[in-house]
Amino acid sequence: xxSNIKNFPGTSLSEQDIVDGKVFxxxxxxxxxxxxxxxxxxxxxxxxxxxxxxxGARCRHCRKxxxxxxxxxxxxxxxxxxxxxxxxxxxxNTFSLCYVTWDVQRIKEPEIPAVIEIDGASPLxxxxxxxxxxxxQEVRIGMRVKAVWKPTAERIGAITDILYFRxxxxxxx
Amino acid sequence: xxxRKVAVVGAGMTRFVRRAQETGKELSWQxxxxxxxxxxxxxxxxxxxxxxxxxxxxxxxxxxGEYLSDGAGAWRKPYMRSYVGGGTGVFVPIxxxxxxxxxxxxxxxxVAEEKMSSFYPHAQAAFLTIFDHTTERPLKPNLxxxxxxxMNRYMHTYGISKADIAxxxxxxxxxxxxxxxALLGDKNITVEDVLxxxxxxxxxxxxxxxxxSDGAVALVLAxxxxxxxxxxxxxxxEGVGWSLDTAHWTNRDLAYPRYVEYAARxxxxxxxxxxxxxEIHIVEPYxxxxxxxxxxxxxxxxxxxxxxxxxxxxxxxxxxxDMPVCPSGGLLGVGNPIAAAGLMKIxxxxxxxxxxxxxxxxxxxxxxxxxxxxxxxxxxxxxVIMGR
Numbered sequence: 001x002x003s004n005i006k007n008f009p010g011t012s013l014s015e016q017d018i019v020d021g022k023v024f025x026x027x028x029x030x031x032x033x034x035x036x037x038x039x040x041x042x043x044x045x046x047x048x049x050x051x052x053x054x055x056g057a058r059c060r061h062c063r064k065x066x067x068x069x070x071x072x073x074x075x076x077x078x079x080x081x082x083x084x085x086x087x088x089x090x091x092x093n094t095f096s097l098c099y100v101t102w103d104v105q106r107i108k109e110p111e112i113p114a115v116i117e118i119d120g121a122s123p124l125x126x127x128x129x130x131x132x133x134x135x136x137q138e139v140r141i142g143m144r145v146k147a148v149w150k151p152t153a154e155r156i157g158a159i160t161d162i163l164y165f166r167x168x169x170x171x172x173x
Numbered sequence: 174x175x176x177r178k179v180a181v182v183g184a185g186m187t188r189f190v191r192r193a194q195e196t197g198k199e200l201s202w203q204x205x206x207x208x209x210x211x212x213x214x215x216x217x218x219x220x221x222x223x224x225x226x227x228x229x230x231x232x233x234x235x236x237x238g239e240y241l242s243d244g245a246g247a248w249r250k251p252y253m254r255s256y257v258g259g260g261t262g263v264f265v266p267i268x269x270x271x272x273x274x275x276x277x278x279x280x281x282x283x284v285a286e287e288k289m290s291s292f293y294p295h296a297q298a299a300f301l302t303i304f305d306h307t308t309e310r311p312l313k314p315n316l317x318x319x320x321x322x323x324m325n326r327y328m329h330t331y332g333i334s335k336a337d338i339a340x341x342x343x344x345x346x347x348x349x350x351x352x353x354x355a356l357l358g359d360k361n362i363t364v365e366d367v368l369x370x371x372x373x374x375x376x377x378x379x380x381x382x383x384x385x386s387d388g389a390v391a392l393v394l395a396x397x398x399x400x401x402x403x404x405x406x407x408x409x410x411e412g413v414g415w416s417l418d419t420a421h422w423t424n425r426d427l428a429y430p431r432y433v434e435y436a437a438r439x440x441x442x443x444x445x446x447x448x449x450x451x452e453i454h455i456v457e458p459y460x461x462x463x464x465x466x467x468x469x470x471x472x473x474x475x476x477x478x479x480x481x482x483x484x485x486x487x488x489x490x491x492x493x494x495d496m497p498v499c500p501s502g503g504l505l506g507v508g509n510p511i512a513a514a515g516l517m518k519i520x521x522x523x524x525x526x527x528x529x530x531x532x533x534x535x536x537x538x539x540x541x542x543x544x545x546x547x548x549x550x551x552x553x554x555x556x557v558i559m560g561r
Contacts, residue, residue, distance in 0.1 A: 003532075008187060010193050012191065013190075013191075013192045028233075034306075045308070093427070094325045095322065096318055099372055103298045125424045127308070
Protein backbone atom coordinates (compact mmCIF):
# COMPACT_ATOMS: atom_id res chain seq x y z
CA UNK A 1 0.00 0.00 0.00
CA UNK A 2 2.40 2.61 -1.16
CA SER A 3 0.08 5.53 -0.58
CA ASN A 4 -0.19 4.50 3.09
CA ILE A 5 3.54 4.21 3.70
CA LYS A 6 5.53 7.34 4.30
CA ASN A 7 8.99 6.07 5.18
CA PHE A 8 10.51 3.47 2.92
CA PRO A 9 13.62 1.58 4.04
CA GLY A 10 16.99 1.96 2.30
CA THR A 11 19.70 4.42 3.40
CA SER A 12 21.36 6.41 0.66
CA LEU A 13 25.14 6.81 0.82
CA SER A 14 27.47 8.93 -1.26
CA GLU A 15 31.05 8.22 -2.23
CA GLN A 16 32.03 11.04 0.16
CA ASP A 17 30.47 9.19 3.13
CA ILE A 18 32.97 6.40 2.48
CA VAL A 19 35.91 8.72 1.89
CA ASP A 20 35.08 10.52 5.13
CA GLY A 21 34.93 7.23 7.03
CA LYS A 22 31.29 7.67 8.06
CA VAL A 23 30.63 4.02 7.20
CA PHE A 24 32.94 1.04 6.89
CA UNK A 25 33.70 -0.37 3.48
CA UNK A 26 36.08 -3.14 2.48
CA UNK A 27 37.92 -3.25 -0.82
CA UNK A 28 39.37 -6.36 -2.39
CA UNK A 29 39.97 -7.49 -5.94
CA UNK A 30 39.49 -10.89 -7.43
CA UNK A 31 42.14 -12.52 -9.55
CA UNK A 32 40.57 -14.49 -12.35
CA UNK A 33 42.56 -16.03 -15.17
CA UNK A 34 40.89 -18.12 -17.85
CA UNK A 35 41.99 -20.09 -20.91
CA UNK A 36 38.94 -20.37 -23.12
CA UNK A 37 38.78 -23.17 -25.67
CA UNK A 38 37.68 -21.74 -28.97
CA UNK A 39 35.64 -24.81 -29.91
CA UNK A 40 35.36 -26.39 -33.34
CA UNK A 41 33.42 -23.82 -35.39
CA UNK A 42 34.94 -20.66 -33.91
CA UNK A 43 38.35 -22.39 -34.03
CA UNK A 44 37.92 -22.64 -37.81
CA UNK A 45 36.79 -19.00 -37.88
CA UNK A 46 39.98 -17.91 -36.11
CA UNK A 47 42.16 -20.12 -38.35
CA UNK A 48 40.57 -18.48 -41.39
CA UNK A 49 41.10 -14.98 -39.94
CA UNK A 50 44.80 -15.84 -39.69
CA UNK A 51 44.69 -16.50 -43.44
CA UNK A 52 42.87 -13.23 -44.09
CA UNK A 53 39.45 -14.77 -44.67
CA UNK A 54 36.13 -14.20 -42.86
CA UNK A 55 34.47 -17.61 -42.58
CA GLY A 56 30.73 -18.22 -42.31
CA ALA A 57 28.62 -21.37 -42.03
CA ARG A 58 25.64 -22.38 -44.12
CA CYS A 59 22.54 -24.30 -43.09
CA ARG A 60 21.35 -26.28 -46.10
CA HIS A 61 17.91 -26.69 -44.59
CA CYS A 62 17.25 -23.02 -43.66
CA ARG A 63 19.35 -21.71 -46.56
CA LYS A 64 20.97 -19.26 -44.20
CA UNK A 65 24.62 -18.24 -44.12
CA UNK A 66 25.65 -17.06 -40.68
CA UNK A 67 28.78 -15.44 -39.31
CA UNK A 68 30.65 -16.28 -37.10
CA UNK A 69 30.24 -19.97 -38.05
CA UNK A 70 28.66 -22.38 -35.58
CA UNK A 71 28.10 -26.12 -35.41
CA UNK A 72 24.35 -26.13 -35.01
CA UNK A 73 21.68 -24.04 -36.69
CA UNK A 74 19.66 -22.37 -33.95
CA UNK A 75 16.59 -22.15 -36.21
CA UNK A 76 16.24 -25.84 -37.18
CA UNK A 77 18.74 -27.45 -34.79
CA UNK A 78 20.34 -29.40 -37.62
CA UNK A 79 24.12 -29.56 -37.95
CA UNK A 80 25.70 -26.75 -39.95
CA UNK A 81 28.28 -28.67 -41.89
CA UNK A 82 29.20 -26.27 -44.68
CA UNK A 83 31.83 -23.66 -43.97
CA UNK A 84 31.71 -20.80 -46.47
CA UNK A 85 34.45 -18.24 -47.11
CA UNK A 86 32.80 -14.79 -47.20
CA UNK A 87 34.05 -11.46 -48.55
CA UNK A 88 36.02 -9.13 -46.29
CA UNK A 89 33.66 -6.34 -47.30
CA UNK A 90 30.22 -5.39 -46.09
CA UNK A 91 27.67 -2.77 -45.12
CA UNK A 92 27.37 -0.80 -41.89
CA ASN A 93 24.15 -2.13 -40.32
CA THR A 94 24.45 0.20 -37.33
CA PHE A 95 27.18 2.08 -35.46
CA SER A 96 27.88 4.21 -32.41
CA LEU A 97 30.35 6.97 -31.59
CA CYS A 98 31.45 5.92 -28.13
CA TYR A 99 33.14 8.40 -25.79
CA VAL A 100 33.42 5.97 -22.88
CA THR A 101 35.70 2.95 -22.45
CA TRP A 102 34.58 -0.40 -21.06
CA ASP A 103 35.57 0.72 -17.54
CA VAL A 104 33.85 4.11 -17.94
CA GLN A 105 36.88 6.29 -18.61
CA ARG A 106 36.04 9.30 -20.78
CA ILE A 107 37.84 9.59 -24.15
CA LYS A 108 38.06 12.54 -26.56
CA GLU A 109 38.26 10.70 -29.87
CA PRO A 110 35.31 8.33 -30.08
CA GLU A 111 35.63 4.63 -30.76
CA ILE A 112 33.30 3.61 -33.57
CA PRO A 113 31.83 0.18 -32.85
CA ALA A 114 29.61 -1.14 -35.63
CA VAL A 115 27.65 -4.16 -36.71
CA ILE A 116 28.89 -4.92 -40.22
CA GLU A 117 26.77 -7.09 -42.51
CA ILE A 118 29.35 -9.25 -44.24
CA ASP A 119 29.04 -9.72 -48.01
CA GLY A 120 28.16 -13.33 -48.70
CA ALA A 121 26.26 -13.85 -45.44
CA SER A 122 22.45 -13.73 -45.28
CA PRO A 123 20.81 -10.27 -45.03
CA LEU A 124 21.17 -8.63 -41.58
CA UNK A 125 23.89 -11.16 -40.65
CA UNK A 126 26.97 -9.36 -39.43
CA UNK A 127 29.73 -9.19 -36.88
CA UNK A 128 30.68 -6.70 -34.20
CA UNK A 129 33.80 -4.73 -35.07
CA UNK A 130 35.09 -1.17 -35.24
CA UNK A 131 35.41 1.41 -38.00
CA UNK A 132 38.56 3.42 -38.73
CA UNK A 133 40.15 5.77 -41.30
CA UNK A 134 36.98 7.85 -41.26
CA UNK A 135 35.78 11.12 -39.79
CA UNK A 136 33.30 10.01 -37.09
CA GLN A 137 30.77 12.58 -38.28
CA GLU A 138 30.73 11.02 -41.74
CA VAL A 139 29.78 7.47 -40.73
CA ARG A 140 26.40 6.42 -42.11
CA ILE A 141 24.24 3.32 -41.88
CA GLY A 142 24.34 1.60 -45.27
CA MET A 143 27.92 2.69 -45.94
CA ARG A 144 30.09 0.07 -47.67
CA VAL A 145 33.23 -0.91 -45.76
CA LYS A 146 36.24 -3.19 -46.16
CA ALA A 147 38.39 -4.95 -43.56
CA VAL A 148 41.87 -3.61 -42.82
CA TRP A 149 43.99 -6.60 -41.86
CA LYS A 150 47.13 -6.84 -39.78
CA PRO A 151 50.21 -7.82 -41.82
CA THR A 152 50.21 -11.61 -42.42
CA ALA A 153 53.17 -12.25 -40.13
CA GLU A 154 51.48 -10.51 -37.20
CA ARG A 155 48.16 -12.37 -37.36
CA ILE A 156 47.55 -14.77 -34.51
CA GLY A 157 44.12 -16.20 -35.28
CA ALA A 158 41.96 -13.67 -33.41
CA ILE A 159 39.16 -11.22 -34.22
CA THR A 160 41.78 -8.50 -33.74
CA ASP A 161 43.61 -9.80 -36.86
CA ILE A 162 41.18 -7.38 -38.49
CA LEU A 163 42.29 -3.98 -37.18
CA TYR A 164 39.05 -2.28 -38.20
CA PHE A 165 36.84 -1.70 -41.24
CA ARG A 166 37.35 1.37 -43.41
CA UNK A 167 35.12 2.95 -46.08
CA UNK A 168 35.21 0.89 -49.28
CA UNK A 169 35.83 3.72 -51.70
CA UNK A 170 35.36 1.70 -54.89
CA UNK A 171 31.95 0.50 -53.87
CA UNK A 172 29.89 3.30 -52.28
CA UNK A 173 26.19 3.00 -53.16
CA UNK B 174 -4.16 -28.60 -18.54
CA UNK B 175 -5.97 -27.07 -15.61
CA UNK B 176 -4.18 -24.26 -13.81
CA ARG B 177 -5.15 -22.82 -10.47
CA LYS B 178 -5.79 -19.09 -10.24
CA VAL B 179 -2.95 -17.16 -8.61
CA ALA B 180 -3.11 -13.65 -7.11
CA VAL B 181 -0.65 -11.12 -5.84
CA VAL B 182 -1.80 -10.26 -2.30
CA GLY B 183 1.06 -8.20 -0.87
CA ALA B 184 3.99 -6.06 -1.99
CA GLY B 185 6.89 -4.15 -0.49
CA MET B 186 9.96 -2.31 -1.67
CA THR B 187 12.94 -0.33 -0.46
CA ARG B 188 13.98 3.01 -1.83
CA PHE B 189 16.11 2.74 -4.95
CA VAL B 190 19.39 4.57 -4.22
CA ARG B 191 22.74 4.97 -5.97
CA ARG B 192 24.45 3.31 -3.05
CA ALA B 193 22.70 1.77 -0.06
CA GLN B 194 24.27 1.48 3.35
CA GLU B 195 22.37 -1.81 3.78
CA THR B 196 23.72 -5.07 2.38
CA GLY B 197 21.74 -7.05 -0.19
CA LYS B 198 20.53 -9.35 2.57
CA GLU B 199 19.29 -6.38 4.61
CA LEU B 200 17.56 -4.77 1.64
CA SER B 201 15.86 -8.09 0.85
CA TRP B 202 14.64 -8.43 4.42
CA GLN B 203 13.29 -4.88 4.47
CA UNK B 204 11.28 -5.46 1.29
CA UNK B 205 10.01 -8.84 2.48
CA UNK B 206 8.97 -7.46 5.85
CA UNK B 207 6.94 -4.74 4.16
CA UNK B 208 5.33 -7.21 1.75
CA UNK B 209 4.31 -9.55 4.60
CA UNK B 210 2.99 -6.66 6.71
CA UNK B 211 0.95 -5.38 3.77
CA UNK B 212 -1.09 -8.61 3.74
CA UNK B 213 -0.82 -9.34 7.47
CA UNK B 214 1.04 -12.59 6.93
CA UNK B 215 4.14 -14.00 8.60
CA UNK B 216 7.00 -16.15 7.39
CA UNK B 217 5.13 -19.17 8.79
CA UNK B 218 2.53 -18.71 6.04
CA UNK B 219 5.16 -18.84 3.29
CA UNK B 220 5.63 -22.28 1.75
CA UNK B 221 8.34 -21.53 -0.82
CA UNK B 222 10.61 -18.64 -1.79
CA UNK B 223 11.59 -17.52 -5.31
CA UNK B 224 14.56 -15.18 -5.58
CA UNK B 225 15.67 -13.09 -8.53
CA UNK B 226 19.02 -11.35 -8.70
CA UNK B 227 21.32 -10.47 -11.59
CA UNK B 228 24.94 -11.46 -12.30
CA UNK B 229 27.14 -12.62 -9.43
CA UNK B 230 29.81 -10.37 -10.93
CA UNK B 231 28.16 -7.22 -9.51
CA UNK B 232 28.65 -8.35 -5.93
CA UNK B 233 31.78 -10.43 -6.34
CA UNK B 234 29.85 -13.13 -4.46
CA UNK B 235 29.53 -16.58 -5.92
CA UNK B 236 26.07 -18.22 -5.65
CA UNK B 237 24.19 -15.06 -4.73
CA GLY B 238 21.03 -17.09 -4.19
CA GLU B 239 22.59 -18.85 -1.24
CA TYR B 240 24.26 -15.65 -0.04
CA LEU B 241 20.93 -13.77 0.07
CA SER B 242 18.89 -16.68 1.42
CA ASP B 243 18.61 -15.56 5.05
CA GLY B 244 17.55 -12.03 4.11
CA ALA B 245 15.06 -13.51 1.65
CA GLY B 246 13.53 -15.71 4.35
CA ALA B 247 14.45 -18.91 2.55
CA TRP B 248 15.85 -21.10 5.26
CA ARG B 249 14.17 -24.48 5.75
CA LYS B 250 11.97 -23.78 2.73
CA PRO B 251 11.99 -24.85 -0.92
CA TYR B 252 14.04 -22.05 -2.48
CA MET B 253 15.30 -21.30 -5.95
CA ARG B 254 17.06 -18.41 -7.62
CA SER B 255 16.19 -17.71 -11.23
CA TYR B 256 18.23 -15.54 -13.51
CA VAL B 257 17.53 -14.32 -17.06
CA GLY B 258 19.60 -11.13 -17.01
CA GLY B 259 17.53 -7.95 -17.04
CA GLY B 260 14.43 -10.07 -17.63
CA THR B 261 14.79 -11.60 -14.15
CA GLY B 262 12.51 -9.19 -12.29
CA VAL B 263 9.48 -10.15 -14.38
CA PHE B 264 10.52 -13.80 -14.65
CA VAL B 265 10.79 -14.50 -10.91
CA PRO B 266 7.05 -13.91 -10.27
CA ILE B 267 6.37 -16.24 -13.21
CA UNK B 268 8.34 -18.91 -11.37
CA UNK B 269 6.25 -18.36 -8.23
CA UNK B 270 3.12 -18.37 -10.41
CA UNK B 271 3.81 -21.85 -11.77
CA UNK B 272 4.71 -23.13 -8.32
CA UNK B 273 1.18 -22.18 -7.23
CA UNK B 274 -0.76 -22.68 -10.47
CA UNK B 275 0.53 -26.25 -10.58
CA UNK B 276 -0.87 -26.99 -7.13
CA UNK B 277 2.53 -27.58 -5.57
CA UNK B 278 2.26 -24.66 -3.10
CA UNK B 279 -0.49 -22.31 -1.91
CA UNK B 280 1.63 -19.30 -0.87
CA UNK B 281 4.99 -18.18 -2.29
CA UNK B 282 7.24 -15.27 -1.53
CA UNK B 283 8.94 -13.51 -4.44
CA VAL B 284 12.08 -11.48 -3.73
CA ALA B 285 14.18 -9.48 -6.19
CA GLU B 286 17.37 -7.80 -5.01
CA GLU B 287 20.21 -5.93 -6.64
CA LYS B 288 23.22 -4.17 -5.26
CA MET B 289 25.18 -2.72 -8.15
CA SER B 290 27.27 -0.25 -6.16
CA SER B 291 29.82 -2.77 -4.89
CA PHE B 292 31.62 -3.04 -8.20
CA TYR B 293 34.47 -0.55 -8.67
CA PRO B 294 34.91 1.82 -10.32
CA HIS B 295 31.56 1.32 -12.05
CA ALA B 296 29.10 -1.58 -12.39
CA GLN B 297 29.22 -1.26 -16.14
CA ALA B 298 32.60 -3.00 -16.25
CA ALA B 299 30.97 -6.13 -14.80
CA PHE B 300 28.97 -6.40 -18.02
CA LEU B 301 32.08 -7.02 -20.11
CA THR B 302 31.67 -10.74 -19.53
CA ILE B 303 28.30 -10.89 -21.31
CA PHE B 304 30.04 -10.58 -24.69
CA ASP B 305 31.44 -13.65 -26.44
CA HIS B 306 34.89 -14.24 -24.98
CA THR B 307 36.52 -15.23 -28.26
CA THR B 308 34.82 -13.26 -31.01
CA GLU B 309 33.83 -10.03 -29.21
CA ARG B 310 35.68 -9.40 -25.94
CA PRO B 311 39.07 -8.84 -27.59
CA LEU B 312 37.47 -5.68 -29.10
CA LYS B 313 36.98 -4.33 -25.52
CA PRO B 314 33.27 -3.70 -25.94
CA ASN B 315 31.20 -1.94 -23.29
CA LEU B 316 27.56 -2.30 -22.46
CA UNK B 317 26.68 1.06 -23.99
CA UNK B 318 27.73 -0.27 -27.38
CA UNK B 319 24.91 -2.73 -27.77
CA UNK B 320 22.30 -0.20 -26.68
CA UNK B 321 23.74 2.53 -28.87
CA UNK B 322 23.94 0.16 -31.83
CA UNK B 323 20.38 -1.06 -31.36
CA MET B 324 19.02 2.46 -30.80
CA ASN B 325 20.73 3.74 -33.94
CA ARG B 326 19.34 0.86 -36.01
CA TYR B 327 15.85 1.49 -34.61
CA MET B 328 16.09 5.23 -35.38
CA HIS B 329 17.43 4.58 -38.88
CA THR B 330 14.85 1.93 -39.80
CA TYR B 331 11.85 4.09 -38.95
CA GLY B 332 13.23 7.62 -39.29
CA ILE B 333 12.93 8.40 -35.57
CA SER B 334 14.79 11.36 -34.07
CA LYS B 335 16.62 11.62 -30.76
CA ALA B 336 14.10 14.24 -29.65
CA ASP B 337 11.25 11.77 -30.32
CA ILE B 338 12.96 9.28 -28.04
CA ALA B 339 13.96 11.80 -25.36
CA UNK B 340 10.25 12.41 -24.66
CA UNK B 341 10.17 9.00 -22.99
CA UNK B 342 12.92 9.93 -20.52
CA UNK B 343 11.09 13.18 -19.76
CA UNK B 344 7.76 11.41 -19.16
CA UNK B 345 9.25 8.73 -16.93
CA UNK B 346 11.43 11.04 -14.84
CA UNK B 347 8.42 13.35 -14.36
CA UNK B 348 6.25 10.38 -13.33
CA UNK B 349 8.95 9.26 -10.90
CA UNK B 350 8.74 12.58 -9.06
CA UNK B 351 5.58 11.10 -7.50
CA UNK B 352 7.26 7.84 -6.45
CA UNK B 353 8.50 7.87 -2.85
CA UNK B 354 11.29 5.37 -3.65
CA ALA B 355 12.58 7.09 -6.80
CA LEU B 356 16.22 7.96 -7.42
CA LEU B 357 15.81 10.29 -10.41
CA GLY B 358 12.36 11.85 -10.27
CA ASP B 359 12.26 15.36 -11.75
CA LYS B 360 9.02 17.28 -12.33
CA ASN B 361 10.69 19.98 -14.41
CA ILE B 362 12.93 18.03 -16.78
CA THR B 363 12.63 18.86 -20.49
CA VAL B 364 13.54 17.26 -23.81
CA GLU B 365 16.37 19.81 -24.10
CA ASP B 366 17.83 18.64 -20.78
CA VAL B 367 18.01 15.10 -22.15
CA LEU B 368 19.45 16.14 -25.52
CA UNK B 369 22.02 18.42 -23.83
CA UNK B 370 23.17 15.88 -21.25
CA UNK B 371 26.63 14.36 -21.66
CA UNK B 372 27.08 12.32 -24.84
CA UNK B 373 28.21 8.84 -23.83
CA UNK B 374 27.90 6.76 -26.99
CA UNK B 375 26.05 8.44 -29.82
CA UNK B 376 23.04 8.27 -30.03
CA UNK B 377 22.95 7.66 -26.27
CA UNK B 378 23.25 10.64 -23.88
CA UNK B 379 23.45 10.32 -20.12
CA UNK B 380 19.77 11.08 -19.50
CA UNK B 381 18.72 8.45 -22.06
CA UNK B 382 20.04 5.86 -19.59
CA UNK B 383 18.66 4.62 -16.28
CA UNK B 384 20.93 4.94 -13.23
CA UNK B 385 22.91 2.18 -11.54
CA SER B 386 21.08 1.51 -8.26
CA ASP B 387 20.70 -0.61 -5.14
CA GLY B 388 17.31 -1.84 -3.96
CA ALA B 389 14.92 -4.71 -3.32
CA VAL B 390 11.26 -5.54 -3.98
CA ALA B 391 9.13 -8.39 -2.60
CA LEU B 392 5.68 -9.81 -3.36
CA VAL B 393 3.43 -12.42 -1.79
CA LEU B 394 1.57 -14.68 -4.23
CA ALA B 395 -1.28 -16.97 -3.19
CA UNK B 396 -3.66 -19.53 -4.64
CA UNK B 397 -7.28 -18.44 -5.08
CA UNK B 398 -8.72 -20.01 -1.93
CA UNK B 399 -6.00 -18.39 0.21
CA UNK B 400 -6.03 -15.05 -1.61
CA UNK B 401 -9.77 -14.60 -1.04
CA UNK B 402 -9.32 -15.13 2.70
CA UNK B 403 -6.49 -12.60 2.88
CA UNK B 404 -7.85 -9.67 0.91
CA UNK B 405 -10.94 -8.40 -0.92
CA UNK B 406 -8.65 -6.90 -3.52
CA UNK B 407 -6.52 -9.71 -4.93
CA UNK B 408 -4.78 -8.85 -8.19
CA UNK B 409 -4.81 -11.92 -10.43
CA UNK B 410 -1.98 -13.06 -12.63
CA GLU B 411 -3.93 -13.66 -15.83
CA GLY B 412 -1.17 -14.44 -18.30
CA VAL B 413 2.56 -15.06 -18.39
CA GLY B 414 5.01 -15.47 -21.25
CA TRP B 415 8.71 -15.62 -21.89
CA SER B 416 10.85 -16.20 -24.93
CA LEU B 417 14.49 -16.15 -25.98
CA ASP B 418 16.07 -15.04 -29.25
CA THR B 419 19.50 -15.96 -30.65
CA ALA B 420 22.55 -15.01 -28.61
CA HIS B 421 24.26 -14.25 -31.94
CA TRP B 422 22.90 -10.73 -31.64
CA THR B 423 24.72 -9.39 -34.72
CA ASN B 424 22.77 -11.91 -36.80
CA ARG B 425 19.30 -10.59 -36.15
CA ASP B 426 16.98 -7.65 -36.81
CA LEU B 427 17.97 -5.05 -34.21
CA ALA B 428 15.04 -2.77 -35.08
CA TYR B 429 12.35 -5.12 -33.77
CA PRO B 430 12.29 -7.27 -30.58
CA ARG B 431 10.65 -10.41 -31.92
CA TYR B 432 11.34 -12.27 -28.66
CA VAL B 433 9.13 -9.72 -26.83
CA GLU B 434 6.35 -10.37 -29.35
CA TYR B 435 6.57 -14.13 -28.78
CA ALA B 436 6.49 -13.67 -25.00
CA ALA B 437 3.54 -11.25 -25.31
CA ARG B 438 1.57 -13.56 -27.60
CA UNK B 439 1.99 -16.38 -25.09
CA UNK B 440 0.72 -14.15 -22.27
CA UNK B 441 -2.17 -12.66 -24.33
CA UNK B 442 -3.37 -16.14 -25.28
CA UNK B 443 -3.31 -17.32 -21.66
CA UNK B 444 -5.18 -14.19 -20.53
CA UNK B 445 -7.72 -14.53 -23.36
CA UNK B 446 -6.76 -11.12 -24.75
CA UNK B 447 -7.68 -10.67 -28.40
CA UNK B 448 -7.19 -6.92 -28.78
CA UNK B 449 -4.34 -5.89 -26.49
CA UNK B 450 -4.59 -2.18 -27.38
CA UNK B 451 -8.14 -2.09 -26.02
CA GLU B 452 -7.78 -4.59 -23.20
CA ILE B 453 -4.52 -3.48 -21.54
CA HIS B 454 -5.08 -0.32 -19.48
CA ILE B 455 -1.63 0.22 -17.95
CA VAL B 456 1.72 -0.81 -19.40
CA GLU B 457 5.01 -1.11 -17.54
CA PRO B 458 7.47 -2.07 -20.29
CA TYR B 459 11.18 -2.32 -19.53
CA UNK B 460 12.87 1.06 -19.96
CA UNK B 461 16.58 0.86 -19.02
CA UNK B 462 17.12 3.20 -22.00
CA UNK B 463 14.38 5.50 -23.31
CA UNK B 464 14.25 3.95 -26.80
CA UNK B 465 13.67 0.52 -25.19
CA UNK B 466 10.24 1.60 -23.95
CA UNK B 467 9.24 2.37 -27.55
CA UNK B 468 10.90 -0.77 -28.93
CA UNK B 469 9.06 -2.87 -26.37
CA UNK B 470 5.64 -1.23 -26.92
CA UNK B 471 6.00 -2.29 -30.56
CA UNK B 472 7.11 -5.82 -29.62
CA UNK B 473 4.15 -6.05 -27.23
CA UNK B 474 1.89 -5.23 -30.24
CA UNK B 475 0.65 -2.12 -28.40
CA UNK B 476 1.99 0.14 -31.17
CA UNK B 477 2.64 -0.41 -34.87
CA UNK B 478 6.28 -0.81 -35.82
CA UNK B 479 8.04 2.53 -35.74
CA UNK B 480 4.88 4.27 -34.46
CA UNK B 481 5.44 4.13 -30.70
CA UNK B 482 7.07 7.63 -30.65
CA UNK B 483 3.82 9.04 -32.07
CA UNK B 484 1.89 7.65 -29.10
CA UNK B 485 4.27 9.48 -26.78
CA UNK B 486 4.03 12.71 -28.80
CA UNK B 487 0.21 12.51 -28.72
CA UNK B 488 0.17 12.11 -24.93
CA UNK B 489 -1.38 8.64 -25.13
CA UNK B 490 1.28 7.23 -22.79
CA UNK B 491 1.00 9.92 -20.10
CA UNK B 492 -0.33 8.88 -16.70
CA UNK B 493 -3.73 10.34 -17.62
CA UNK B 494 -3.51 9.32 -21.27
CA ASP B 495 -5.48 6.57 -23.01
CA MET B 496 -2.74 3.99 -22.40
CA PRO B 497 -0.51 5.06 -19.50
CA VAL B 498 3.03 3.71 -19.91
CA CYS B 499 5.40 3.51 -16.92
CA PRO B 500 3.18 5.51 -14.54
CA SER B 501 5.64 4.39 -11.84
CA GLY B 502 8.43 6.39 -13.45
CA GLY B 503 10.07 3.24 -14.74
CA LEU B 504 13.74 2.41 -14.59
CA LEU B 505 14.61 5.82 -16.03
CA GLY B 506 13.02 7.57 -13.08
CA VAL B 507 12.67 5.20 -10.13
CA GLY B 508 16.04 3.55 -10.79
CA ASN B 509 17.48 0.36 -12.20
CA PRO B 510 18.60 -2.16 -9.58
CA ILE B 511 18.20 -4.77 -12.28
CA ALA B 512 16.10 -7.65 -10.91
CA ALA B 513 14.41 -5.39 -8.35
CA ALA B 514 13.52 -2.88 -11.10
CA GLY B 515 11.59 -5.55 -13.04
CA LEU B 516 9.69 -6.66 -9.95
CA MET B 517 8.99 -3.00 -9.10
CA LYS B 518 6.89 -2.95 -12.29
CA ILE B 519 4.78 -5.85 -11.02
CA UNK B 520 4.42 -4.12 -7.63
CA UNK B 521 3.34 -0.94 -9.45
CA UNK B 522 0.58 -2.81 -11.30
CA UNK B 523 -0.51 -4.35 -7.98
CA UNK B 524 -0.80 -0.91 -6.36
CA UNK B 525 -2.37 0.71 -9.44
CA UNK B 526 -5.01 -2.00 -9.91
CA UNK B 527 -5.95 -1.81 -6.21
CA UNK B 528 -6.24 1.99 -6.40
CA UNK B 529 -3.42 2.43 -3.88
CA UNK B 530 -0.84 4.23 -5.99
CA UNK B 531 -1.44 7.61 -4.34
CA UNK B 532 -0.09 10.52 -6.37
CA UNK B 533 0.80 8.08 -9.16
CA UNK B 534 -2.71 6.64 -9.46
CA UNK B 535 -3.86 6.20 -13.03
CA UNK B 536 -7.42 7.59 -13.33
CA UNK B 537 -10.41 5.60 -14.56
CA UNK B 538 -10.14 2.54 -12.30
CA UNK B 539 -7.90 0.48 -14.61
CA UNK B 540 -8.77 -3.20 -14.72
CA UNK B 541 -5.78 -4.78 -16.39
CA UNK B 542 -2.06 -4.12 -16.71
CA UNK B 543 0.99 -5.60 -18.37
CA UNK B 544 4.60 -5.61 -17.16
CA UNK B 545 7.54 -6.67 -19.30
CA UNK B 546 11.27 -7.00 -18.85
CA UNK B 547 14.12 -7.78 -21.16
CA UNK B 548 17.66 -8.94 -20.78
CA UNK B 549 20.45 -11.42 -21.30
CA UNK B 550 22.36 -10.32 -24.40
CA UNK B 551 19.37 -8.23 -25.65
CA UNK B 552 17.47 -11.40 -26.34
CA UNK B 553 15.03 -12.45 -23.61
CA UNK B 554 11.48 -11.15 -23.18
CA UNK B 555 9.41 -11.78 -20.04
CA UNK B 556 5.77 -10.69 -19.72
CA VAL B 557 3.15 -10.78 -16.94
CA ILE B 558 -0.48 -9.65 -17.34
CA MET B 559 -2.40 -8.79 -14.18
CA GLY B 560 -6.06 -7.93 -13.64
CA ARG B 561 -8.62 -7.41 -10.92
